[in-house]
Amino acid sequence: MAQVKSRQRVEEHGEVFTNEREVNAMLDLVKQETERIDSRFLEPACGDGNFLSEVLRRKLAAVSKRYGRSQFDYERYAFVAVSSIYGVDIMQDNVEECRDRLFRLVDKAYTRKFKDDCRTEFRESVRYLLNENILCGDALTLTTNNGNPIVFPEWSLVSGGKVKRRDYTFDSMLNASTDAPTFDMVVNLEVDSEDARKAIPTPVKEYPLASFLEVAKHE
Template sequence: MSDLATAAEHEPDPSGPAARAVVSLVRSKQRVADHGEVFTPPELVEAMIGLVESEAERIDSRFLEPACGSGNFLVPVLRRKLATVDARYGKSDFERRHQSLLALMSIYGIELLGDNVAECRANLVELFTSHLGLAPDDELYAAALAVVGLNIVHGDALSMQTRARTPKPITFAEWAYLGRGHYQRRDFRFETLTQMSSFSEEDSLFSDLGKHEIFTPTKDHGAVTVSELAEGGRG
């Protein structure tokens, strides 16, 4: 299965140097042989996201990449969501911060290789924090670390198990913004979420359908604040 990480050959800026920047499409032949890790050119990524542009621009529309690599698809999606936040909530710092966190909360990934997991989390947090101009001691910074730690999972999307000494079923946190700086978190097992496709075309991956017991969360954390999330990010 392709690892879909960032890489491509770029044409130089006509106004810049005539040199051509070349980025390898693979990290090593061994990784290709062992894991099928092949990078996706950015222009192809943009074309694919363009097919679902309206969803990518929705703040709360959830995206799951089952072989997320270093975030080649997820980072551009988050960038679009943050642009929507700025357009809608740019005049309110409070709403801009909290809606931006909601945008980050809507990004999910599964990745087989541990170094890619760390890189994907770092890339998402770097985009989020630089976009908002956050200092490392800002509690929203720590909250972002906690969110990506939960949403970007080191696991195998085929077996639906985590990559750990003792594998466990992959679990995702479903986030919702309740307003006034509060979020709702409910945890669902990935293997049960995938069964939603058997109901109808209108049913989305994380919809609260209430049609079957498999859609009952494994844990409901209730309402949480940025400060409470930040404690997890600092841990």
């Protein structure tokens, strides 16, 4: 993958992609978090997902190792792995490339493992998660390109195959106290110190429980 798409994009958006060696070296500094299936990672200027794809690759390896013997467990925990990955980029083409790249990663691992038994609903859920979690917007103003606040879903696997979704503004998640919905790891961004992060955010929307295979029908 080239590190630069065009000189104009470098000048206007500082778009220089990080190479694989550096991505791995940085992620190795927080190795345990990258292998924890539910650690919540945010890359606020994600480009086409150089960091997020490596985090997802590591999480999926952990899912396969721990839950690979049961297809249902594999699907549930791969859902958790994807649902805890978040990205924002100001360029729509980067956002789409990032979503596609993460989808292909899951699809390849899933297909290799379960071949003809793979389920369309699982793939649809993964697609849906990526559309909701990887968003186009400005990570400095925390708004979408049409000026609305960026809103991220928080996904929690409750019991069996049920999932609870609550939506929070990006702003409230970044400033949340640590026992509230927040990110475990933020790539390349300073977040406020623990002391400043006192607020417990309230969701802007809550959804009824739904099967992890049916979140796309959740509205």
